Amino acid sequence: xxxxxxxxxxxxxxxxxxxxxxxxxxxxxxxxxxxxxxxxxxxxxxxxxxxxxxxxxxxxxxxxxxxxxxxxxxxxxxxxxxxxxxxxxxxxxxxxxxxxxxxxxxxxxxxxxxxxxxxxxxxxxxxxxxxxxxxxxxxxxxxxxxxxxxxxxxxxxxxxxxxxxxxxxxxxxxxxxxxxxxxxxxxxxxxxxxxxxxxxxxxxxxxxxxxxxxxxxxxxxxxxxxxxxxxxxxxxxxxxxxxxxxxxxxxxxxxxxxxxxxxxxxxxxxxxxxxxxxxxxxxxxxxxxxxxxxxxxxxxxxxxxxxxxxxxxxxxxxxxxxxxxxxxxxxxxxx
Amino acid sequence: xxxxxxxxxxxxxxxxxxxxxxxxxxxxxxxxxxxxxxxxxxxxxxxxxxxxxxxxxxxxxxxxxxxxxxxxxxxxxxxxxxxxxxxxxxxxxxxxxxxxxxxxxxxxxxxxxxxxxxxxxxxxxxxxxxxxxxxxxxxxxxxxxxxxxxxxxxxxxxxxxxxxxxxxxxxxxxxxxxxxxxxxxxxxxxxxxxxxxxxxxxxxxxxxxxxxxxxxxxxxxxxxxxxxxxxxxxxxxxxxxxxxxxxxxxxxxxxxxxxxxxxxxxxxxxxxxxxxxxxxxxxxxxxxxxxxxxxxxxxxxxxxxxxxxxxxxxxxxxxxxxxxxxxxxxxxxxxxxxxxxxxxxxxxxxxxxxxxxxxxxxxxxxxxxxxxxxxxxxxxxxxxxxxxxxxxxxxxxxxxxxxxxxxxxxxxxxxxxxxxxxxxxxxxxxxxxxxxxxxxxxxxxxxxxxxxxxxxxxxxxxxxxxxxxxxxxxxxxxxxxxxxxxxxxxxxxxxxxxxxxxxxxxxxxxxxxxxxxxxxxxxxxxxxxxx
Numbered sequence: 020x021x022x023x024x025x026x027x028x029x030x031x032x033x034x035x036x037x038x039x040x041x042x043x044x045x046x047x048x049x050x051x052x053x054x055x056x057x058x059x060x061x062x063x064x065x066x067x068x069x070x071x072x073x074x075x076x077x078x079x080x081x082x083x084x085x086x087x088x089x090x091x092x093x094x095x096x097x098x099x100x101x102x103x104x105x106x107x108x109x110x111x112x113x114x115x116x117x118x119x120x121x122x123x124x125x126x127x128x129x130x131x132x133x134x135x136x137x138x139x140x141x142x143x144x145x146x147x148x149x150x151x152x153x154x155x156x157x158x159x160x161x162x163x164x165x166x167x168x169x170x171x172x173x174x175x176x177x178x179x180x181x182x183x184x185x186x187x188x189x190x191x192x193x194x195x196x197x198x199x200x201x202x203x204x205x206x207x208x209x210x211x212x213x214x215x216x217x218x219x220x221x222x223x224x225x226x227x228x229x230x231x232x233x234x235x236x237x238x239x240x241x242x243x244x245x246x247x248x249x250x251x252x253x254x255x256x257x258x259x260x261x262x263x264x265x266x267x268x269x270x271x272x273x274x275x276x277x278x279x280x281x282x283x284x285x286x287x288x289x290x291x292x293x294x295x296x297x298x299x300x301x302x303x304x305x306x307x308x309x310x311x312x313x314x315x316x317x318x319x320x321x322x323x324x325x326x327x328x329x330x331x332x333x334x335x336x337x338x339x340x341x342x343x344x345x346x347x348x349x350x351x352x353x354x
Numbered sequence: 355x356x357x358x359x360x361x362x363x364x365x366x367x368x369x370x371x372x373x374x375x376x377x378x379x380x381x382x383x384x385x386x387x388x389x390x391x392x393x394x395x396x397x398x399x400x401x402x403x404x405x406x407x408x409x410x411x412x413x414x415x416x417x418x419x420x421x422x423x424x425x426x427x428x429x430x431x432x433x434x435x436x437x438x439x440x441x442x443x444x445x446x447x448x449x450x451x452x453x454x455x456x457x458x459x460x461x462x463x464x465x466x467x468x469x470x471x472x473x474x475x476x477x478x479x480x481x482x483x484x485x486x487x488x489x490x491x492x493x494x495x496x497x498x499x500x501x502x503x504x505x506x507x508x509x510x511x512x513x514x515x516x517x518x519x520x521x522x523x524x525x526x527x528x529x530x531x532x533x534x535x536x537x538x539x540x541x542x543x544x545x546x547x548x549x550x551x552x553x554x555x556x557x558x559x560x561x562x563x564x565x566x567x568x569x570x571x572x573x574x575x576x577x578x579x580x581x582x583x584x585x586x587x588x589x590x591x592x593x594x595x596x597x598x599x600x601x602x603x604x605x606x607x608x609x610x611x612x613x614x615x616x617x618x619x620x621x622x623x624x625x626x627x628x629x630x631x632x633x634x635x636x637x638x639x640x641x642x643x644x645x646x647x648x649x650x651x652x653x654x655x656x657x658x659x660x661x662x663x664x665x666x667x668x669x670x671x672x673x674x675x676x677x678x679x680x681x682x683x684x685x686x687x688x689x690x691x692x693x694x695x696x697x698x699x700x701x702x703x704x705x706x707x708x709x710x711x712x713x714x715x716x717x718x719x720x721x722x723x724x725x726x727x728x729x730x731x732x733x734x735x736x737x738x739x740x741x742x743x744x745x746x747x748x749x750x751x752x753x754x755x756x757x758x759x760x761x762x763x764x765x766x767x768x769x770x771x772x773x774x775x776x777x778x779x780x781x782x783x784x785x786x787x788x789x790x791x792x793x794x795x796x797x798x799x800x801x802x803x804x805x806x807x808x809x810x811x812x813x814x815x816x817x818x819x820x821x822x823x824x825x826x827x828x829x830x831x832x833x834x835x836x837x838x839x840x841x842x843x844x845x846x847x848x849x850x851x852x853x854x855x856x857x858x859x860x861x862x863x864x865x866x867x868x869x870x871x872x873x874x875x876x877x878x879x880x881x882x883x884x885x
Contacts, residue, residue, distance in 0.1 A: 051768055056767075169602070
């Protein structure tokens with residue numbers, strides 16, 4: 020097991036170096052620099068421009084900047100945002116929980132609705148239920164997120180007044196964040212109605228962000244179920260006279276869920292992309308929008324360290340999953 | 355006894371409930387997050403609204419809803435005869451805000467003024483680099499740094515500024531955000547604690563509201579400064595709910611979740627105005643949108659070519675097609691509301707046939723023009739691409755071959771400033787202050803060639819007029835000089851003048867006494883809400 024762990028850890032080193040290289044050079048390849056962007060139409064004199072670039076260390080050769088970047092990271096210094104003058108680490112972790120909270124809610128909703136919808140479509144193959152479910156899924160999959168978000172706001176918030184337009188909790192609730200997860204913090208605050216308010220504010224962004232993964236999960240579940248329902252053991256189960264519901268729930272679904280679970284895992288990337296637009300429409304203070312704004316501002320330290328932090332978190336989660344998998348399945352660690 | 359207890363409880367409850375009922379709250383759905391809370395470091399209006407306009411005061415200020423300069427922390431001032439010294443007489447009894455993180459031991463005095471200016475002027479001050487990449491951009495870029503010589507304390511309530519030369523454009527900097535007055539005592543405490551960066555995150559000022567809390571990208575909370583020198587503000591709790599998407603902000607306003615929104619979508623303004631619960635206000639924008647030719651490149655170095663191109667453009671069509679009619683066609687390079695705008699200025703003539711002839715007379719045939727269109731919407735130009743297409747059609751009609759070109763905004767800004775830039779660039783400007791030099795000098799002087807002067811136009815006669823106006827303190831005399839400069843501008847035509855875009859703002863009807871600011875700030879001084 021130790022050997023397996025060491026092997027997995029060793030694999031992280033080239034991944035880490037690769038990520039730092041991509042993150043560092045990606046933002047520098049783009050034309051324009053942070054000083055110019057901050058000055059806007061007002062411009063900046065060449066002397067002043069050179070002075071600020073020197074202060075920030077951007078006048079050094081690229082290899083030296085990259086070396087300094089790596090050294091700083093190993094010291095735990097992820098740099099300071101040029102746009103806010105605050106440490107990138109602080110900026111990142113003040114936004115990260117909001118994105119995670121929204122993404123978890125979205126994937127939960129997508130799974131909760133997507134799997135039953137796929138099953139329903141599969142067991143009713145060719146019937147109107149199947150066509151309606153898959154038609155809806157196709158519409159959901161093709162939905163432009165930004166437009167969809169605005170449409171829901173206009174209808175549910177503007178017309179029906181059922182949901183709030185934007186934000187994370189009603190403004191009359193005021194407490195200092197503890198975890199950054201509004202649902203948890205609202206419970207910890209002890210303020211009456213805070214948790215319900217936080218849930219209320221999550222509804223529309225969750226629905227919007229869940230739309231595409233829901234469609235994908237529903238389609239994947241349907242196709243996996245159809246494959247499994249044609250297997251011999253399902254036919255045997257039916258031949259034994261088991262009720263149809265039992266055959267579907269116990270015999271078919273458990274096997275069909277394997278590719279579905281993989282699909283749900285793959286939706287994480289889709290969620291990150293969707294989060295950028297969802298966060299914009301609903302003024303959700305997450306990292307998606309922050310990263311895009313930082314690229315536009317050419318905020319080098321934020322982009323290079325923000326990307327690295329996201330990658331480090333994903334790498335850590337993957338490592339934990341791999342280790343757990345190896346513990347559960349001994350064949351993996353002996354391969 | 356029991357009755358007495360019940361009555362007392364009832365009285366206490368009434369007082370408690372009464373207190374909460376009368377706490378007035380206003381929610382402003384701001385368009386973005388502040389970069390920080392030290393206004394000297396930043397240049398964005400969003401940041402100024404959240405920092406300097408809410409928390410801080412300045413020696414003098416712009417009048418509410420106007421651009422005239424009125425007393426603030428200084429009750430009066432004298433300008434020396436030679437124009438190189440300004441003495442401010444400071445207000446007494448001004449109290450600093452008391453917050454969770456700072457308890458002042460003294461009132462505002464001259465030491466605070468000296469600290470606020472010297473930290474920006476003195477490169478050796480520890481405050482010059484108190485956060486990574488600190489840059490006092492406005493202090494530097496407005497020319498204040500170059501003009502500033504010293505500030506000295508005459509007594510606790512008198513300060514004297516000395517400048518390197520007589521410059522009538524200097525005084526107008528004093529009400530600007532970057533010259534907000536901070537507490538020297540608070541700064542000293544932070545310095546001693548080795549925690550100077552806090553100055554940019556937890557502000558302390560003398561302004562109408564004191565900072566309570568900021569949750570990143572979500573909400574900023576302030577409460578009224580109870581001891582403000584002009585009296586406590588009507589709004590007890592001022593909340594900035596950050597709502598970056600304008601369409602969402604509009605829905606929030608309609609749903610009653612916001613009381614004020616700053617930038618309604620121009621196309622939706624009429625619909626919002628018809629909502630019985632809302633009020634839409636507008637003010638002529640202190641901005642200008644224009645096309646800058648590169649006057650250093652042939653054949654655009656010939657004024658006849660530039661004049662001909664200007665004559666070929668149907669500005670009325672641009673006003674309707676790009677600005678939806680919500681702008682004023684520009685007659686001069688500065689807003690028509692300015693005292694320095696020559697009333698004799700015109701929008702120019704639209705005559706494609708005359709334009710064609712003028713080009714032929716100038717010996718220019720098969721003219722190619724690369725037109726840079728803005729990839730972003732700005733207050734002075736809501737739709738760069740549409741404007742580019744309209745201009746392309748107009749110029750094509752007189753035989754000019756127009757190539758539309760654009761780039762990512764940071765690149766656009768950088769590349770369009772270069773002296774050897776190919777083509778004409780679509781750009782604009784929003785006023786920093788109400789001084790005419792902020793347009794006529796900043797955008798068209800020889801010193802600005804290669805930076806803000808994107809026409810790369812250097813006319814010695816014009817430049818001499820601008821310099822003469824800066825050295826004159828009499829407004830009427832200055833105006834006369836600027837009128838002459840504008841005549842030269844019209845004759846030389848370094849720009850295609852377009853429009854001054856109106857500024858709109860929408861608020862709920864429960865908001866009372868809100869005055870829209872022509873300089874684009876969002877201030878809540880004197881604002882009230884209906885019970």
